[in-house]
Amino acid sequence: DTGVSQDPRHKITKRGQNVTFRCDPISEHNRLYWYRQTLGQGPEFLTYFQNEAQLEKSRLLSDRFSAERPKGSFSTLEIQRTEQGDSAMYLCASSLVPLKETQYFGPGTRLLVL
Amino acid sequence: QQQVKQSPQSLIVQKGGISIINCAYENTAFDYFPWYQQFPGKGPALLIAIRPDVSEKKEGRFTISFNKSAKQFSLHIMDSQPGDSATYFCAASLISSGSARQLTFGSGTQLTVLP
Numbered sequence: 456d457t458g459v460s461q462d463p464r465h466k467i468t469k470r471g472q473n474v475t476f477r478c479d480p481i482s483e484h485n486r487l488y489w490y491r492q493t494l495g496q497g498p499e500f501l502t503y504f505q506n507e508a509q510l511e512k513s514r515l516l517s518d519r520f521s522a523e524r525p526k527g528s529f530s531t532l533e534i535q536r537t538e539q540g541d542s543a544m545y546l547c548a549s550s551l552v553p554l555k556e557t558q559y560f561g562p563g564t565r566l567l568v569l
Numbered sequence: 570q571q572q573v574k575q576s577p578q579s580l581i582v583q584k585g586g587i588s589i590i591n592c593a594y595e596n597t598a599f600d601y602f603p604w605y606q607q608f609p610g611k612g613p614a615l616l617i618a619i620r621p622d623v624s625e626k627k628e629g630r631f632t633i634s635f636n637k638s639a640k641q642f643s644l645h646i647m648d649s650q651p652g653d654s655a656t657y658f659c660a661a662s663l664i665s666s667g668s669a670r671q672l673t674f675g676s677g678t679q680l681t682v683l684p
Contacts (some may be wrong), residue, residue, distance in 0.1 A: 459612070480591030488671065497575075497674025499614065499657045511671070546612055556601060556662075556670055
């Protein structure tokens with residue numbers, strides 16, 4: 456069990472550019488979550504996958520955001536036409552349901568949009 | 570109704586003291602209340618969690634007290650150590666149609682334990 460990993464750890468981009476983040480969950484975890492955390496705040500739910508199916512999206516997830524989890528393993532989160540308000544830490548978490556409800560978080564990808 | 574309110578925003582305690590962080594929730598459907606600890610540059614890590622059918626849960630130096638009627642729960646850190654210095658988040662989640670136990674987090678408490 457190597458934990459949840461995320462790549463890259465840091466990303467600086469210019470406004471209007473597209474960015475893509477990757478999350479590798481704990482092996483065999485069937486649920487994968489994306490959260491966004493801004494400075495001084497708690498994480499906010501964005502979306503989650505049950506295996507490869509995206510089952511819920513927060514209203515925070517505008518149409519510029521898209522997430523995928525092909526084959527039910529790793530996941531990607533893409534932000535198109537980035538805006539300065541997208542600057543945040545993007546956290547990925549995974550869990551194994553129904554055996555254990557604990558969500559294990561990765562280290563996050565810190566995005567700065569200039 | 571998804572909000573979780575956390576206080577204080579920051580807390581400074583002496584080594585060996587008791588750290589107390591409080592949270593209040595609005596949605597009575599919440600059925601799982603975890604506390605997460607986050608160090609700078611790291612993701613949140615589960616510290617301890619409680620279900621609403623018990624009033625207290627203790628794991629080592631960490632205790633959750635839960636008051637269902639008041640819709641409040643708190644984290645007590647006994648014998649606080651400098652290594653406990655971190656940001657603590659309370660959270661709550663629920664099972665409902667379409668929900669994945671998404672966590673609703675409080676705004677966090679930055680704890681500093683002085684040596």
